[in-house]
Amino acid sequence: MDLPIRLAKDSKTPIYHQIEEQVKALIAGGHLQAGTALPSIRALSKELEISVITTRRAYLNLEQQGFIKTTQGKGTFVAEVEADKKKEVTVAAIYQALEKGIETGLRHDYSIEQIEEVFTEIIAKLKEKGEKANGELD
Amino acid sequence: MESWIKVNQMEKNMNDFKMGPIELEFESGMIHVIVGGNGSGKSTLFKQIMNLVTFDAGSIEVFGSNVAGEDEGWKKRIAYQPQTLVGCDEFTGRQLMQLISPLYPNWNQSLFDDIARSLSVPLNKKFGKLSQGVQQKLAIALTLARDTDILLLDEPTSHMDIPAKSRVMDLFVEWMERGEKLIILSSHQTEDIRKLADYLLFMSNGKLHGKFVKDELVSSFKKYWLEKELSSQIKLPGEIDRKNNRLIVTNDAEKAEAYLLSHKIGWIEAESLEMDEVISYMVVNKNGGVL
Helix, strand or coil: CCCCCCCCCCCCCCHHHHHHHHHHHHHHCCCCCCCCEECCHHHHHHHHCCCHHHHHHHHHHHHHCCCEEEECCCEEEECCCCHHHHHHHHHHHHHHHHHHHHHHHHHCCCCHHHHHHHHHHHHHHHHHHHHHHHHHHC | CCEEEEEEEEEEEECCEEEEEEEEEEECCCEEEEECCCCCCHHHHHHHHCCCCCCCEEEEEECCEECCCCCCHHHHHEEEECCCCCCCCCCEHHHHHHHHHHHCCCCCHHHHHHHHHHCCCCCCCEHHHCCHHHHHHHHHHHHHCCCCCEEEEECCCCCCCHHHHHHHHHHHHHHHCCCCCEEEEECCCHHHHHHHCCEEEEEECCEEEEEEEHHHHHHHCEEEEECCCCCCCCCCCCEEEEECCCEEEECCHHHHHHHHHHCCCCEEEEEECCHHHHHHHHHCCCCCCCC
């Protein structure tokens, strides 16, 4: 089967790491259930237009971390992942996304305080929208 | 991953052409794509691996056997497909199959039938009457069905149309999954390279300019649109091209970016290169140097 993985070519995150993160997110989000067959290393490499060396590295790391398992001659499958571990992945993804935003601010010479202000503003806007949406529902 | 083919300091001198010295290994489990223009020496290298063309210095080993040695057992484990098949014109596809199949102990008839069918190759027509694209399809069926450990393919898809090419790429991928296999192919087709290659090798003028893991090579290239013009006195690390002193292309993105950061040179955008741009820079290095 194919996986909905998109590689950001311009990203500084290594490609194998991007694959790992996205597969973990698919598993943590319940989009890939335990026992689901994953594409072979060769097939995924063709799909993503990368070397099997890179794909193998991602699969090895995922296997070591217990997210997938390979059975000789049968292929690679999604492993049973505990709820705690899934939660960890989600939390890590949120942290990472926020960190990235903060880094963007710092790169544009914003101070931490200024970034905090932006953050508060965004949250405030979202809350306002949420209240409106709720209001309409009522 | 095991090294199945070793080329050790191989050199050849022809009248107006010097090849090598070439030092190179091909590993199992990998698809190697050799990119190079006409006269780069890639077809000669293929023939040397098959012991069809001699060399003057160094050695080539396939599965540990010297290709120029007495023991030719290794030849049963490697299938070579030249750019053009010579002497086949008067035979039909079926006759060619009957001639070739007994020579290979692993000949897989059902694989041949499947490939011929999926590529719609007419087996009752004489080879010489087929279009170049269909000749290539037949050649691929005749080569893959030998089910050898190694495939050596010299521009196997150059005359095919897009759907056929895409089908053949799937066939190569399926073939790689039949076990521990190795493919070496030469190609100018960016599609082949993008979809199939694990390693990319570049040749020109009889020299080999390195062997690269495909995505590592691509990610080492980057172009930067700078906020201000960069003095022509200053060269960025890995710089290989520039336009108007504002757009700079580097093949060492990591060092170039570190340089820009430490010298407080701002950029509006940094972008990776497309595969065909990377290949153009690798094949025709504008600064004349070897990467």
